[in-house]
Amino acid sequence: MQVSRHDQKLEFILRTAARIFAEKSxxxxxxxxxxxxxxxxxxxxxxxxxxxxxxxxxxxxNCFGRVLERLEQQLQxxxxxxxxxxxxxxxxxxxxxxxxxxxxxxxxxAESLRGDLHAxxxxxxxxxxxxxxxxxxxxxELTENRVVDLTVATYALFGMMxxxxxxxxxxxxxxxxxxxxxLTQLFLGGFSPGLLLEPVTTTMRIExxxxxxxxxxx
Amino acid sequence: MQVSRHDQKLEFILRTAARIFAEKSxxxxxxxxxxxxxxxxxxxxxxxxxxxxxxxxxxxxNCFGRVLERLEQQLQxxxxxxxxxxxxxxxxxxxxxxxxxxxxxxxxxAESLRGDLHAxxxxxxxxxxxxxxxxxxxxxELTENRVVDLTVATYALFGMMxxxxxxxxxxxxxxxxxxxxxLTQLFLGGFSPGLLLEPVTTTMRIExxxxxxxxxxx
Numbered sequence: 500m501q502v503s504r505h506d507q508k509l510e511f512i513l514r515t516a517a518r519i520f521a522e523k524s525x526x527x528x529x530x531x532x533x534x535x536x537x538x539x540x541x542x543x544x545x546x547x548x549x550x551x552x553x554x555x556x557x558x559x560x561n562c563f564g565r566v567l568e569r570l571e572q573q574l575q576x577x578x579x580x581x582x583x584x585x586x587x588x589x590x591x592x593x594x595x596x597x598x599x600x601x602x603x604x605x606x607x608x609a610e611s612l613r614g615d616l617h618a619x620x621x622x623x624x625x626x627x628x629x630x631x632x633x634x635x636x637x638x639x640e641l642t643e644n645r646v647v648d649l650t651v652a653t654y655a656l657f658g659m660m661x662x663x664x665x666x667x668x669x670x671x672x673x674x675x676x677x678x679x680x681x682l683t684q685l686f687l688g689g690f691s692p693g694l695l696l697e698p699v700t701t702t703m704r705i706e707x708x709x710x711x712x713x714x715x716x717x
Numbered sequence: 718m719q720v721s722r723h724d725q726k727l728e729f730i731l732r733t734a735a736r737i738f739a740e741k742s743x744x745x746x747x748x749x750x751x752x753x754x755x756x757x758x759x760x761x762x763x764x765x766x767x768x769x770x771x772x773x774x775x776x777x778x779n780c781f782g783r784v785l786e787r788l789e790q791q792l793q794x795x796x797x798x799x800x801x802x803x804x805x806x807x808x809x810x811x812x813x814x815x816x817x818x819x820x821x822x823x824x825x826x827a828e829s830l831r832g833d834l835h836a837x838x839x840x841x842x843x844x845x846x847x848x849x850x851x852x853x854x855x856x857x858e859l860t861e862n863r864v865v866d867l868t869v870a871t872y873a874l875f876g877m878m879x880x881x882x883x884x885x886x887x888x889x890x891x892x893x894x895x896x897x898x899x900l901t902q903l904f905l906g907g908f909s910p911g912l913l914l915e916p917v918t919t920t921m922r923i924e925x926x927x928x929x930x931x932x933x934x935x
Contacts, residue, residue, distance in 0.1 A: 523744065524742050524743075524744050526745035646899075647899050647903045648899050651899040654877075654885075655880070656877075657880060658877040659874075663876070665824075681865050681870075685873055685904070685908060688864075688906050689902060689904055689907035
């Protein structure tokens with residue numbers, strides 16, 4: 500993919516903005532803070548985006564867009580519900596472990612957008628949640644002993660995964676693939692007791708999972 | 718307990734501040750906003766607390782203090798690890814379902830305090846987390862098939878419980894006691910596969926679970 504100098508610079512600005520929003524919240528970040536951190540003049544910033552709100556929108560929209568797109572790609576030609584669930588968990592965790600600042604911004608600033616921008620991101624998020632719920636439903640249909648409510652289970656799964664930005668260190672000794680295995684085991688064992696859980700043999704693709712596709716410098 | 722008019726007023730201020738912090742974040746809330754919402758003059762507010770930071774501290778400190786104190790009371794004379802775990806989950810969920818704004822403030826503003834105030838709240842939180850971990854460890858020791866890492870499991874449990882402020886409506890059709898049962902089942906089934914899960918017969922105490930002990934008006 501040919502990436503223009505303009506897009507590279509925009510990504511650098513978005514990545515930096517995400518880090519600052521995560522550190523000190525969207526509301527208490529000014530365009531001046533972003534200008535200082537990126538070394539791009541205020542006038543320069545406004546060449547890339549119309550407002551601070553548009554920066555937040557682009558971060559959130561990119562995140563949900565990318566994680567959903569990667570998931571849909573990986574689910575092609577997979578039929579077994581339990582395998583789908585494993586792929587879903589592994590995709591979500593590996594994506595957000597590589598984008599922890601963005602994850603915090605998605606979680607903490609979900610209500611900071613207004614109007615159309617909010618509606619657009621909410622639709623993306625709903626589509627992602629619906630896909631997760633559909634996978635869980637398929638798993639549940641294989642299960643004889645259905646004891647846990649599907650809605651509670653869906654949000655519990657998002658909760659256990661999304662909480663990682665509070666404690667998990669992607670550079671620590673527990674790799675994200677192992678983390679995904681533990682959480683899959685924990686969730687599936689409770690959600691679908693008795694379903695056979697063979698050791699996972701995934702073919703992890705070595706790839707750049709950062710939401711931002713390019714190098715560190717604009 | 719005899720509660721002074723001063724304490725009642727302070728609680729009213731803290732409760733209102735928690736709601737505003739939850740709505741628009743600590744950083745973008747001013748003492749003037751709190752003055753407006755409480756109908757207490759700025760000078761009046763400073764009679765009850767030295768700073769906005771002290772308000773945040775009192776909210777966080779009260780929350781961790783109260784939830785831990787209630788848990789310790791309920792755990793007295795309980796020996797069975799699985800019962801302890803059930804009590805822990807039920808206590809945490811019922812407490813925070815009654816204090817959703819405070820829960821959001823604990824989660825989103827964990828890093829907003831500095832220095833001694835931050836250290837004090839962190840110690841409280843650590844004590845609470847350690848107690849949770851100890852209960853999980855006791856449960857795990859009963860389990861033959863120990864497949865899930867204790868640290869991952871502890872944070873996964875906090876994640877699935879704390880995420881409720883994003884989706885759960887305490888006034889909706891799913892009662893908090895039912896929610897606790899679903900999450901206990903989900904967690905225990907995965908964490909300790911094979912442990913017998915009898916239907917729970919708790920003796921729920923009817924009580925005021927709001928962190929604030931008094932009426933709605935200062």
